[in-house]
Amino acid sequence: MATLRGLRTTPQCFSRAIFHYSKGQKRFLCLSKQANSQLAFVSSEYNEIYKRSIEDPDKFWGELASTRLQWIKPFTEVMDCDMNVGKHRWFMDGLLNVSENCLDRHVNRSPESVALIWEKDEPGTHETVTYRELLKMTCQLANTLKNHGVKKGDRVCIYLPNCPLAVATMLACSRIGAAHNVVFAGFSAEALASRITDAGAEVVITADQGVRGGKTIDLKRTVDEAVSKCSGVRHVFVMSRTGADVPMGKKDISLEKAMSEESAECAVEPMNSEDMLFLLYTSGSTGKPKGIQHSQAGYLLYTNLTFQHVFGYEPGDIFSCVADIGWITGHSYVVYGPLSNGATSVLFESIPTYPDPGRYWETVQRLKINQFYGAPTAIRLLLKYEVDWVKKYDRSSLRVLGTVGEPINADAWHWYNEVVGEKRCTVVDTWWQTETGGIFIAPRPSADNSTPKPEFATRPFFGVEPVLLDSEGVELHGNNVSGNLCIRGSVPSMARTVYGDHRRYLETYYTTFPGYYFTGDGALRDKDGHYRITGRVDDVINISGHRLGTAEIEDALDNHPDVAESAVVGFPHDIKGEGIYAYVTLKEHALITPEDLRLQLKKLVKKEIGSFAAPEIIQVAPGLPKTRSGKIMRRILRKVAANEFEDLGDVSTLAEPSVVEGIVNEHKKLI
Numbered sequence: 001m002a003t004l005r006g007l008r009t010t011p012q013c014f015s016r017a018i019f020h021y022s023k024g025q026k027r028f029l030c031l032s033k034q035a036n037s038q039l040a041f042v043s044s045e046y047n048e049i050y051k052r053s054i055e056d057p058d059k060f061w062g063e064l065a066s067t068r069l070q071w072i073k074p075f076t077e078v079m080d081c082d083m084n085v086g087k088h089r090w091f092m093d094g095l096l097n098v099s100e101n102c103l104d105r106h107v108n109r110s111p112e113s114v115a116l117i118w119e120k121d122e123p124g125t126h127e128t129v130t131y132r133e134l135l136k137m138t139c140q141l142a143n144t145l146k147n148h149g150v151k152k153g154d155r156v157c158i159y160l161p162n163c164p165l166a167v168a169t170m171l172a173c174s175r176i177g178a179a180h181n182v183v184f185a186g187f188s189a190e191a192l193a194s195r196i197t198d199a200g201a202e203v204v205i206t207a208d209q210g211v212r213g214g215k216t217i218d219l220k221r222t223v224d225e226a227v228s229k230c231s232g233v234r235h236v237f238v239m240s241r242t243g244a245d246v247p248m249g250k251k252d253i254s255l256e257k258a259m260s261e262e263s264a265e266c267a268v269e270p271m272n273s274e275d276m277l278f279l280l281y282t283s284g285s286t287g288k289p290k291g292i293q294h295s296q297a298g299y300l301l302y303t304n305l306t307f308q309h310v311f312g313y314e315p316g317d318i319f320s321c322v323a324d325i326g327w328i329t330g331h332s333y334v335v336y337g338p339l340s341n342g343a344t345s346v347l348f349e350s351i352p353t354y355p356d357p358g359r360y361w362e363t364v365q366r367l368k369i370n371q372f373y374g375a376p377t378a379i380r381l382l383l384k385y386e387v388d389w390v391k392k393y394d395r396s397s398l399r400v401l402g403t404v405g406e407p408i409n410a411d412a413w414h415w416y417n418e419v420v421g422e423k424r425c426t427v428v429d430t431w432w433q434t435e436t437g438g439i440f441i442a443p444r445p446s447a448d449n450s451t452p453k454p455e456f457a458t459r460p461f462f463g464v465e466p467v468l469l470d471s472e473g474v475e476l477h478g479n480n481v482s483g484n485l486c487i488r489g490s491v492p493s494m495a496r497t498v499y500g501d502h503r504r505y506l507e508t509y510y511t512t513f514p515g516y517y518f519t520g521d522g523a524l525r526d527k528d529g530h531y532r533i534t535g536r537v538d539d540v541i542n543i544s545g546h547r548l549g550t551a552e553i554e555d556a557l558d559n560h561p562d563v564a565e566s567a568v569v570g571f572p573h574d575i576k577g578e579g580i581y582a583y584v585t586l587k588e589h590a591l592i593t594p595e596d597l598r599l600q601l602k603k604l605v606k607k608e609i610g611s612f613a614a615p616e617i618i619q620v621a622p623g624l625p626k627t628r629s630g631k632i633m634r635r636i637l638r639k640v641a642a643n644e645f646e647d648l649g650d651v652s653t654l655a656e657p658s659v660v661e662g663i664v665n666e667h668k669k670l671i
């Protein structure tokens with residue numbers, strides 16, 4: 001018999017505590033509301049459930065899928081997975097519809113529950129959308145798409161700010177079986193065009209303008225430029241956010257007008273568990289961003305479960321994830337996780353410092369937010385201001401404070417815990433990726449808050465088996481070890497492929513360490529068996545939680561007519577976590593001044609990718625350090641960028657060792 005915060009439960013019983021939708025619609029079968037409110041499984045319960053999830057995934061996930069999701073036709077087989085060939089197949093032959101799971105089943109029970117609270121950019125203003133209203137909006141959108149030729153299996157590109165219609169477009173796609181491809185509305189026209197083309201999207205949905213931090217962003221103009229390069233696009237739907245008078249061309253259709261002509265009912269398309277739900281492009285160490293493809297049932301189940309248990313969500317809570325829907329965090333924990341639980345999800349349109357650094361906490365007070373989920377970069381930014389910006393607002397509603405996207409340093413963790421949470425909230429540092437679909441490592445529900453551990457994501461969620469491998473692929477057993485973070489065994493939410501390029505998917509994730517999924521991250525397992533993510537071990541850099549491949553930025557820099565070669569590395573940055581440092585060498589007869597070159601290169605990167613990818617520092621280098629076989633030694637460039645000249649390691653294997661001295665001297669002049 002185990003004790004769950006004073007409740008006596010049998011092992012079978014507490015494992016059932018994680019089943020949400022039981023036959024009798026009772027939510028938490030074995031937990032009282034009070035026990036559930038603390039939803040911190042003490043270690044023994046966590047260990048027991050975790051062990052079962054790893055030893056018998058078939059039973060564990062099978063029971064959860066049949067109780068937590070609503071099926072049109074039940075699945076016949078739980079899993080058919082093989083990590084040697086990157087194969088993940090879950091809940092075979094089952095038919096379901098994701099939008100039905102996120103909307104209709106809640107509307108049937110409680111139509112006036114609030115689904116979304118749209119915290120608008122304009123300070124102090126929010127709008128609420130009930131489940132009934134969101135279903136109506138979704139159906140009208142779904143009918144609009146259908147009547148403009150969008151069918152099951154098509155890809156629809158969404159380039160919208162955080163707003164209820166953006167969520168409804170995602171759900172409308174899932175309702176009719178189309179896959180959405182949301183592109184963060186900060187990407188440039190070039191980046192948008194390449195995603196539209198790669199996904200083969202024929203329909204784009206955008207807004208006249210976006211507003212962030214009081215500034216307008218001309219989204220429609222960017223879409224026009226992108227679409228001019230994509231001959232396959234048939235229709236562009238334009239939502240009105242600011243009412244700006246934007247030019248409307250032949251392909252353009254007013255979204256609101258088209259929706260108003262449609263019925264508010266739309267039958268759901270029965271989808272196979274393994275059909276594509278969405279594509280989301282993300283950067284890797286080489287080449288162009290990849291279209292990560294997620295499936296229906298496995299993804300939905302996993303986001304549904306992690307949402308409830310990592311954040312301790314209880315019915316009636318107000319949950320706020322301040323990520324943009326253009327990133328995986330927005331997909332999983334603004335949209336699918338919360339809505340599939342019938343929760344109230346805040347959609348945050350603004351930035352943490354608008355109109356002042358109290359924005360988040362004023363929002364917490366006004367909306368009475370219970371769980372707040374943000375990024376370390378914002379915390380690092382806010383902790384530089386007076387604590388009064390936090391303290392003057394009532395934060396007593398808060399219970400859980402989450403972070404995601406990048407390592408959170410100890411200072412930021414303590415500030416979050418002590419200043420924002422007044423040491424009464426649970427801080428959950430959640431580690432996961434676009435590819436994992438949902439949270440894989442997090443302090444909840446594995447432990448209570450008596451042993452908070454700054455900088456540690458701590459323990460795997462149920463069903464996730466992290467392993468650390470050395471560079472030879474040998475598994476590092478025991479504790480107090482560091483290595484390449486890999487995952488053994490399938491988890492329902494894992495990406496199924498890279499859209500249109502399964503070979504790339506296998507090469508990126510399953511060939512480095514055969515038999516495992518390779519995350520690209522390094523991690524440490526400490527004496528207690530807790531994980532601390534130490535950062536990427538590949539050429540991916542993480543700028544304010546935004547993932548960028550160095551190759552992508554280098555490609556943009558190399559487009560400059562005077563640039564011979566470039567190499568980009570990350571360097572430690574106070575607020576962004578990492579900044580971008582670019583080394584460029586010039587062609588022999590280039591006459592451009594370094595100042596002009598820097599300006600032009602920044603502009604070029606903004607045009608090719610987006611403003612957030614522009615390098616902070618650009619060094620015109622005398623040469624790049626290369627091995628005799630021509631490979632750039634990034635290790636040295638990283639050290640120089642981080643001002644670590646003393647320990648550059650062995651440079652004797654370089655083709656031209658003297659280049660290093662020149663690079664160091666140039667660097668010293670720059671900083």
Ligand code: PRX
Pocket residue numbers: 282328329403404405406407408429430431432433434435457519520521533535536542545546547
């Ligand atoms: O390096 C890890 C870092 O972000 C990467 C995944 O980026 P993306 O696919 O854009 O998804 C971000 C949001 C889920 C990881 O490979 N990362 C994510 N969470 C953490 C983290 N690094 C340290 N600690 C975390 N909690």
